[in-house]
Amino acid sequence: MPMTMNRVSVPVTVNEEACIADKGCTVCVESCPLDLLAIDLVKKKAFMQYDECWYCLPCEKDCPTQAIRVDIPYLLR
Amino acid sequence: MSDLIAEVDVLVIGGGTAGPMAAVKAKEKNPALKVMLLEKANVKRSGAISMGMDGLNNAVIPGHATPEQYVKEITVANDGIVNQKTVMAYAQESFNMINQLDRWGVKFEKDETGDYAVKKVHHIGTYVLPMPEGHHMKKVLYRQLKKARVEITNRYMATRLLLDANGAIAGAMVLDTREGSFGVIRAKSVILCTGAAGRLGLPSSGYLFGTYENPTNAGDGYALAYHAGAELSGIECYQINPLIKDYNGPSCAYVTGPFGGYTANSKGERFIECDYWSGQMMMEFYKELEGGNGPVFLKMDHLAEETIGTIEHILHSNERPSRGRFHEGRKLDYRQGMVEMHISEIGLCSGHSASGVWVDEHAATTVPGLYAAGDLACVPHNYMLGAFVYGQFAGQSAAEYAMSHELPAVDAAQVEAERTRVLAPLSVVDGLPPAQVEYKLRRFVNDYLQPPKVTKKMEIGLDRFAEIGADLASMSAANPHELMRAMEVHFIRDCAEMAARASLYRTESRWGLYHYRVEHPEKDDADWFCHAQLKKNEAGEMTCFKRPIEPYIVELDDEEKDAYNRLRVVKQAEAA
Numbered sequence: 001m002p003m004t005m006n007r008v009s010v011p012v013t014v015n016e017e018a019c020i021a022d023k024g025c026t027v028c029v030e031s032c033p034l035d036l037l038a039i040d041l042v043k044k045k046a047f048m049q050y051d052e053c054w055y056c057l058p059c060e061k062d063c064p065t066q067a068i069r070v071d072i073p074y075l076l077r
Numbered sequence: 078m079s080d081l082i083a084e085v086d087v088l089v090i091g092g093g094t095a096g097p098m099a100a101v102k103a104k105e106k107n108p109a110l111k112v113m114l115l116e117k118a119n120v121k122r123s124g125a126i127s128m129g130m131d132g133l134n135n136a137v138i139p140g141h142a143t144p145e146q147y148v149k150e151i152t153v154a155n156d157g158i159v160n161q162k163t164v165m166a167y168a169q170e171s172f173n174m175i176n177q178l179d180r181w182g183v184k185f186e187k188d189e190t191g192d193y194a195v196k197k198v199h200h201i202g203t204y205v206l207p208m209p210e211g212h213h214m215k216k217v218l219y220r221q222l223k224k225a226r227v228e229i230t231n232r233y234m235a236t237r238l239l240l241d242a243n244g245a246i247a248g249a250m251v252l253d254t255r256e257g258s259f260g261v262i263r264a265k266s267v268i269l270c271t272g273a274a275g276r277l278g279l280p281s282s283g284y285l286f287g288t289y290e291n292p293t294n295a296g297d298g299y300a301l302a303y304h305a306g307a308e309l310s311g312i313e314c315y316q317i318n319p320l321i322k323d324y325n326g327p328s329c330a331y332v333t334g335p336f337g338g339y340t341a342n343s344k345g346e347r348f349i350e351c352d353y354w355s356g357q358m359m360m361e362f363y364k365e366l367e368g369g370n371g372p373v374f375l376k377m378d379h380l381a382e383e384t385i386g387t388i389e390h391i392l393h394s395n396e397r398p399s400r401g402r403f404h405e406g407r408k409l410d411y412r413q414g415m416v417e418m419h420i421s422e423i424g425l426c427s428g429h430s431a432s433g434v435w436v437d438e439h440a441a442t443t444v445p446g447l448y449a450a451g452d453l454a455c456v457p458h459n460y461m462l463g464a465f466v467y468g469q470f471a472g473q474s475a476a477e478y479a480m481s482h483e484l485p486a487v488d489a490a491q492v493e494a495e496r497t498r499v500l501a502p503l504s505v506v507d508g509l510p511p512a513q514v515e516y517k518l519r520r521f522v523n524d525y526l527q528p529p530k531v532t533k534k535m536e537i538g539l540d541r542f543a544e545i546g547a548d549l550a551s552m553s554a555a556n557p558h559e560l561m562r563a564m565e566v567h568f569i570r571d572c573a574e575m576a577a578r579a580s581l582y583r584t585e586s587r588w589g590l591y592h593y594r595v596e597h598p599e600k601d602d603a604d605w606f607c608h609a610q611l612k613k614n615e616a617g618e619m620t621c622f623k624r625p626i627e628p629y630i631v632e633l634d635d636e637e638k639d640a641y642n643r644l645r646v647v648k649q650a651e652a653a
Contacts, residue, residue, distance in 0.1 A: 001507050033118040033127050033293050034286065035232065035254065035558060050558060052286045054293075055399040058122040072403050075284040076323045 011055060011073045012037065012048035018067035019045045028059040028068055080261045080492060085113045085228070086479040087472075088249055088264035090235045091298065092116035093124015093291075094461055095451030095468035096270035097218040097227075102472030103268075103479075104225040110476055113262065114227050117234040117254065117293055117561075121219055125272055125291050125428075125452065126461060129212035131332050131395040133185075134198070134460040136206040137171035141195040144168035146202045148631045153201070153641050154355045155431050155457040156587050156600070158311065158608060161630050163456045166438035170466045175206070178465070181217050184210040196335035200351040200640055205331055209387075212395050233260075234297065236564050237495050238267060238305040238447070241485035246305070246446030248487070250495045252564060257503060257557030259496045263487060265479035266446045268471045269434065270464075271298030273316065273452040274572040276565070278422025278527065279519040280325045285512065287325050289318055289421045290452075295565035296572035298434065298453040299425060303571060303619075308435040308443040309611045310455040310624070312579035315591045316426040317528070318354060319362050319373070322419040326397040328375040333392075336384050338377040341415060342370035349644050354429060356588030357641045363420060363528075363590050374415035385411050420590075422519075423527055425572060428452035428459050430591055435610065435624075440471035443612075446482065448475045501550065502563045508553025511563040518545045518566065522573050526580065528593045535577045542574050574619060575611055582621035583609045 019025075022044035029037045029046065037059060038049040046067070053073055060068045071077070089100045092114050100114040116123050137147045147168040152159050175193070179185060186194040186207040197203040208214075222229060232255050239248040239261065248263040275290020286292040303309060319340070321328045330340060330352035339347050342365050349361050366373050377385060389411065393401030409416065427433030433455030440448045450467035452459075459467065502508065525538025549567060554560035585601035586594050608624040 001509075003507065003510075030119050030231075031122040033123050033291055035118065035561075052292070052562075054286055054288070054291055055402075056127050056291070057398050058127055061128075062122070070399065070402075072324070072399060072406060073284055073287060076282045076287050076325065076403070077406050 008051045009074050010048040010051045011053045011071045012059065013069045013071070014046045015067045016043065016045045018065045020065055021046045025064065027062050027064060031058040031062045033058070080259060080496065082251065082260035082262050083113060084263045084484060086110040086265050087112045087268065087475045088262055089114045089268045089270060090249060091124070091270035091272060091451070092120035092229070093270065093272055093451070094126050095464035095471070097222050098465045098468030099268045099270055099450055099472035099475070100227040101221045101225045102469045103476040104227055106473050106476035107480060110479060112227050113230055114222065115230050115233050115235060115251065115262070117232070119231045120222065120229055122215060125294065126214050126396070127291060128398055129214040129395050130208060130461050131211050131329065131391050132205055132207040133175065133462045134331055135171070135204050135458065135462055136175055136193070136195060137168045137204065138175065138193050138195055138206070139172060141203045145631050147204065149633055149637060150199055150202050151458050152629070152631070152633060153637055154353070156356070157606060158431065158587070158626065159457050160627055162438045162627060163436065165630060166470070167456060167459065167463050167466050170469070171462060174462060174466050174469065181221060183214065183217050184208060198331050198334050199353045200644070201637070205335065207332070207391070209391050234561060234564065235301060236499050238301050239487065239491060240305060242488070244306060244444065245485065246444060247485035250492065252499055252561065254557055254561040257560050259499050261487065261492055263484055265482045265484055266448065266475040268475050269298040269302060269447070269449040269453060270451045270468065271301070271453055273424055273426035273428065274299050275424050275426070276569055277424050277519065277522055277572050277576065279516070279523050280422050281419065282323055282325065285516060285519070289320060289325055290424055290426065296425060296568045297565070298449065299575065300568040300571040302434040302442060302447070302449065303575065303613055305444050305447060306613055307447060309575065310433060310435040310608050311431040312425060312575045312611055313583050313592045313609060314356070314431040314588050315528070315576065316424040316429045316432065317359050317590055318421040318429065319359065319418050320421045321400060321403070322417045324400055324403040325421060326400055328416050328418060329392065330375060333375065333377055333388055336388055337380050338375060338388065340418070341374050341376040343372060343374070344370060345376055345415065348646050350646055351644055355641055356430065356591035358589065358644050359420070359591065360589030360593065361645050366420065373418045375418055376415045377411040378413060378415060382412070422523065423576070425576065426452045427455045427457060428464065430588070431455060431457040436467070439474045440467050441474055446478055499564060502552045502554035502560055505551065505553035508551045509548060511552050511554065511559055511566050514545065514548055514552055515562070515566045515569065518542070518570055518573060521545070526573070526576050528590050530580050530592065530594045532581065532596055535581050538577050539574065542570060542577065545570055578619050578621055579609055579611050
């Protein structure tokens with residue numbers, strides 16, 4: 001069947017200068033209860049891959065370099 | 078067998094609250110047993126308490142409460158429909174569990190003499206013990222898992238339980254959610270600790286994952302137990318909570334109540350005597366919200382600066398710490414304004430109400446070798462401490478069962494059928510996206526199942542759920558993550574059908590708003606003073622039946638029986 005891609009604003013922002021995923025860190029990817037974060041294989045930085053957030057904050061709290069900011073999803077804000 | 082991932086003695090499914098406790102206790106019972114803890118996320122940050130918890134809601138502490146008082150309170154709060162033996166088993170072990178958690182390093186609030194500082198929130202007794210530093214709960218549990226040498230398997234979800242030729246547990250079939258591969262774990266006994274069915278109703282924001290419960294808890298265990306032939310109970314006694322509007326998390330009256338905060342109407346007036354969550358309380362909340370005095374608020378703006386500072390510290394660092402961020406965005410300061418509240422989407426959860434998998438006082442389900450604990454196990458109003466206590470019972474019981482049973486043979490036909498079902502969405506080309514199917518399914522749940530419950534609506538709902546059932550085979554998954562979501566849609570659909578059938582079955586009203594049936598508005602003790610059970614019959618159909626209530630072990634007097642029906646504040650007649 002025909003498909004389309006919808007743009008959505010996602011709640012998790014990664015400060016790529018602070019993110020040390022390029023040094024092998026995957027703390028945020030492992031801490032997310034919903035498995036929504038991933039490492040961009042080209043940029044070697046963490047990013048939010050799926051908009052299925054519970055705004056629960058383990059990714060932000062556990063990040064060793066404070067590179068993550070979780071906002072309340074726009075629909076709820 | 079190429080699908081075989083592991084052979085263990087005890088398999089614990091779900092590593093949130095009850096699961097880690099069950100795994101540790103199974104190992105303590107017999108360190109020689111091979112105990113595996115399977116978790117859909119990562120046990121370090123999984124489950125309802127991924128960011129900790131701000132207090133114990135049901136601490137039975139000598140000097141403040143007795144097990145008998147607690148059993149009475151929960152019997153009344155749950156409108157009489159309890160197996161008191163299960164509540165009593167919890168109550169008697171409650172204090173030991175608190176002391177054990179204290180030894181493990183959980184920080185409870187204590188008074189100047191070092192005693193636990195228990196607060197009153199319930200209608201009758203005193204059971205709330207704050208944990209202002211409760212955000213470290215998962216770390217405490219993780220240390221114990223490591224110490225007990227429990228084998229941890231993260232990022233796997235169970236999709237069906239495996240049964241032997243006699244209908245006893247033989248293990249579980251699982252999906253590797255990162256690789257998208259199917260596997261079998263053979264086990265002598267299995268413990269379900271998969272939490273609530275929290276992704277059942279659609280939050281009013283329309284955001285699929287903005288649920289009250291951790292949305293990873295999609296009702297997996299309810300569906301697993303159902304398909305294994307286990308009895309479920311009280312499914313019609315939904316979980317519905319008073320929450321911060323839009324944010325959809327607790328505000329939370331259990332924390333603020335002891336400091337003097339309370340639920341108020343738009344005039345700032347108190348309208349319920351007690352903020353403890355019960356169906357009866359939710360009914361009053363609903364009436365006020367929908368009536369001329371709505372909306373409903375949590376009021377703290379009358380409190381002293383120091384008190385509000387303390388409340389903010391607890392609320393903005395535990396359980397749902399992002400609530401502080403939400404208020405900031407709406408420019409709400411507890412000092413100046415009240416917090417607008419609303420009613421949550423419906424869910425199934427025995428931690429808060431009574432909808433769950435039927436268990437006895439040893440955490441045993443009706444399927445041999447299958448145990449359950451935590452939000453999905455039917456021990457009414459069990460909360461986090463109940464999850465720990467029943468986790469302990471389940472771990473001990475499952476270990477004993479494993480010690481006296483051989484590893485059952487695997488039925489290749491079950492494995493083959495499940496492998497086909499689980500992997501199907503990967504080979505459907507251009508099929509329905511799981512998120513779209515989930516949205517439609519959960520919108521129907523809101524449209525047709527939300528109280529007030531109307532017979533015709535629920536019947537239409539069943540038709541819609543059947544149509545969604547037919548759509549499931551058309552779902553496609555572009556990657557392992559979507560495959561996990563697709564299998565969760567199967568669970569959610571099962572739970573929606575269970576909620577509708579159980580609600581239609583009980584032709585009376587009970588538990589306030591949780592089961593308010595418009596055509597049967599009165600409580601009918603003559604016909605319905607019983608448990609309503611639900612299970613899959615021999616023909617594979619969903620059936621409901623009555624289970625008598627065991628004679629009470631703690632009797633109630635008439636005054637007590639009626640206590641939760643008198644929650645509305647009665648205004649004194651003005652002097653003439």
